[in-house]
Amino acid sequence: MNTKLNSLGVYIAIAMLVALCLPVVLALTVLNGVREKQIGIEMQALVNEKAQTMQHSLVLPVWSLDKSDINAVLQGAMLDPQVVSAEITDPDEKIIARVEDGQRRLGNIISRSVPLVMQQNHQNVSLGSLQLIVSDYQLQRKLAADKSFHTLVLLAQAVASLIIIGLLVYRRILRPIGMLTAATERIERGSFDERIAIPQQDEIGQLARHMESMQSSLKALFDEQAAILGNIPAGVLFVRDGSIVFVNEAAQALLGSADRNLVGQPAEEVFVEPAQQAAYVAQAVARSSGAAGEIVLLRRGDGGSFPAELHTSLIDPARPADQIWVVIDVSARLDAENRIDRLAFYDPVTQLPNKTLFMDRLRRGLARRRSNGTAGAVFVMEISRADLSYGGASSEEIEQLLVECARRFSGCVTPEQTVARLEGAKFALGSEIRTQDLDECLRFCEALAHRIIATFTDPHALAAARFPCAVNLGINIVHDDHHGAAELLMQAELAMVQSRLAGRNTFRFFDPAMQALANQRSLLEAELRQAVAQRQFIVYYQPQVTYEGEVVGAEALLRWKHPEKGIVAPGGFISVAEDMGLMEQIGQQALHAICGDLQAWQRQGLAHELVVAVNVSAQEFKVDNFVGRFREIIGKYRLHSHALKVELTESMMVDHVEDVIAKMQMLRSSDISISLDDFGTGYSSLAYLGRFPIDQIKIDQSFVREMEKDAAMASIVRSIIMLGQSLNLSIIAEGVETQQQRDLLHAQGCSLYQGYWYGKPMPGEQFVELLTTPDRFR
Incomplete structure (x- = not known):
């Protein structure tokens, strides 16, 4: 509909209609205006003439008051259909006679009044006046009839002119233009065979001949392009607005099928991963160079x-939605390249990377390690078996063993790690370690080494090879930039030689210091297991004192009573115990000891109001039944729940927040208070403090130690105290070593202290003596 309304024919018809009708309207308007003026003049003349005639005819009848003559004159005037009424009045304006036809009061009314005067003795005697009213209705009717006639005549002329001109315009302009439009649409669809036959010699005919010449040129060009596209081996696709609009035979053969025509399909459907690769292609096309040879x-x-x-x-x-894609099948080329690569960089027996590829990856890993600051590890692993050394095994058996070993090695590593065969029965492994901490590097390498050795000590692991074998590992941890790839591999081989001297299925580290540290850790792990089994852990207590010197609480601190080393502080074994998963058992033993001491003291009449703070590790707190087990142990010793206080660190509240809050609320519901230890050293304090149901915050000793000489530290301490007070929390400061520190803390609003000023952590026997002398700190 919009196309028809916007056509050139409609515009020309409207223009012609306006051009022909406008003069007609103007002519009618002017003619009617002139005629109406004439009617007005004629009516004025008529009423004047009638009034004068009747004035002369009525003087004597009015003088003599001859009503019959008066009426006769008046009736004679009414014979004119344009006269509406005639009225005679005396000098006193009394009506003498009056005639009127009310039906004639149509059209424009003109009234005229003239005096009736008679001359007597040379004087004018007034007899009254005559008022005559006439209407132009009759003339207006005649004018209307004339208007209709003139309008019909002019419109007939306009219509005739419009038809004649329209036929000429259609024949000479519109029809040829329509033929040209149809031809352009046909060319747009790619049809060039039909001629553009417009024989006229005017400008439109000249345009038609030029278009036919252009059509011939386009046909030749398209035929040449079709011949090229149809004979090249690469697939060519034209993509418009995300859809395929053209494919050559090669593209149809590559991407289509007999029952699937690609034209009209979304272009992204040709990809195996449509969304991802189509977005990538769109980005590539947006580059000025396009996507050149992307696989x-x-x-x-x-x-x-x-x-x-x-x-x-x-x-x-100018039209980024119109694209051309050229597709070349590179399956055969990539297969050939892969075969060449495998021959050059992979071991033909085990299909693992060979030494060349391993060294290349090791160099690349060293470069990455320098940029991201992580550590790495190089393993050299040697397979050993008695008959390998003197040639007792056949080549087929050796290959079977190597393939099985390669499979076992590969099963122990992640895709980011590289296992390679160096030569003979010697293999290598390269791995990135996402840390620079030496202890963590050692743990990572030990765990991987144990995992590899486990695959060779399983009696069923090498069943396919039909004979047993052992493995020796040399490990070199890369944590500096002083050595190249070849030197690192050589150091790992030296460590492997040391491992071979230590016996089968063993591993050694290259660095003697690392090896000593690893041996020390292994010994510590064995001793910790023995300590848990023999309950070698004891509890020390450090008093918590008010400003007035009253001991109201104590922090229970774990110690290991080593049979040879004596008392070992937590820093010497807690991290290893956490790695070994022993903290739950150790924590339960410590809680039993604390509850036993409290029960004994209360039987002596002491510590009834004492609150002992129990440090709980993250590993313990994550156990599902932690709260139930905690309450069960307290109940076993028949202690009030408020006699114990759980100390948690800020770092425990970062992960699994909702679970932490739920457990804390369960503790609070059992009247077990909660203290937030080392407050201010974490990164979640202010964000989460309002959410956690805690009763107390403990100011970390690092702030207390520096507050006297560092104004910033003092400001932090003051802020922590104000924050705790605003939340109605108890405040305790640890690490109080001087009276000045205590007084400064008291001035800021902290009235509970713990530190060497009051006493170092002490055994239960010594602490109970402190309870028996309550005035010691007053």
């Missing part, structure tokens, strides 16, 4: 896939 995975018409080299560019930079 993508395309989908065949039968559902299979193949790698292809994709070249994309814009057909017209």
Whole structure:
């Protein structure tokens, strides 16, 4: 509908109609105006003439008051249909006679009044006046009839002119233009065979001949392009607005099928991963150079896939939605390259990377390690078996063993790690370690070494090879930039030689210091297991004192009573115990000891109001039944729940927040108070403090130690105290070593202290003596 309304024919018809009708309207308007003026003049003349005639005819009848003559004159005047009424009045304006036809009061009314005067004795005697009213209704009717006639005549002329001109315009302009439009639409669809036959010799005919010449040139150009596209081996696709609008035979053969025509399909459907690769191609096309030779995975018409080299560019930079894609199947080329690569970089027996590829990856890993600051590890692993050394095994058996060993090694590593065969029965492993901490590097390498050795000590692991074997590992941790790849591999081999001297299925570290540290850790782990089994852990207590010197609480601190080393502080074994998963058992033993001491003291009449703070590790707190077990142990010793206080660190409140809050609320519901230890050293304090149901915050000793000489530290302490007070929390400061520190804390609003000023952590026997002398700190 909009196309028809916007056509050139409609515009021309409207223009012609306006051009022909406008003069008609103007002519009618002017003619009617002139005629109406004439009617007005005629009516004025008529009423004047009638009034004068009747004035002369009525003087004598009025003088003699001859009503019959008066009426006769008046009736004679009414014979004119334009006269509406006539009225005679005396000098006193009394009506003498009056005639009127009310039906004539149509149209414009003109009234005229003239005096009736008679001359007597040379004087004018007034007899009254005559008032005559006339209407132009009759003339207006005649004017209307004339208007209709003139309008019909002029409109007939306009219509006739419009038809004649319209036929000429249609024949000479509109029909040829319509033929040209149809021809352009046909050319747009790619049809060039039909001629543009417009024989006229005017400008439109000249345009038609030029268009026919252009059509011939386009046909020749398209035929040449079709011949090129149909004979090149690469697939060519034209993509417009995300849909395929053209494919050549090669593209149809690569991507389509007999029952699947690609034209009209979304372009992204040709990819195996449509959304991801289509977005990548869109970004590549947006570059000025387009996508030149990008390797993508395309989908065949039968559902299979193949790698292809994709070249994309814009057909017209002004229309980014119009693109040309050239697809080249590179399956055979990539297969050949892969075969060459495997021969050059992979071991033909085990199919693992060979030494060349391993050294290349090791160099790349060292470069990455320098940029991201992580550590790395190089393992050298040697397979040993008695008959390998003197040639007792056949080549087939050796290959079977090597393949099985390669499979076992590969099963122990992640895709980011590299296992390679160096030579003979010697293998290598390279791994990145996402830390620079030496202890963590050692733990990582030990765990991986144990995992590898476990695959060789399993009696069923090498069943396919039909004979047993052992493995020795040399480990070199890379944590500096002083050595190259070749030197690092050589150091790992030296460590492997040391491992071989230590016996089968063992591993050694290259650095003697590392080896000593690893041996020390292994010994510590064994001793910790023995300590848990023999309950070697004891509890020390450090008093918590008010400003007035009253001991109201104590912090229970774990100690290990080593049979040879004596008392060992937590820093010497807690982290290892956490790594070994022993903290739950150790924490339960400590809680039993604390509850036993409290029960004994209360039987002596002491510590009834004492609150002992129990440090709980993150590993203990994460146990599902932690709260139930805690309450069970307290109940076993028949203690009030408020006699114990749980101390948690800020770091425990970062992960699994909702679970932490739920457990804390369960503790609070059992009248077990909660203290937040080392407050201010974490990164969640202010964000989470309001959410956690805690009763007390403990100012970390690092702030207390520096507050006297560092104004910033003092400000932090003051802020912590104000924050705790605003939340109605108890405040305790640890690490109070001087009276000045205590007084400064008291001035800021902290009235509970713990530190060497009051006493170092002490055994229960010594602490109970402190309870028996309550005035010691007053």
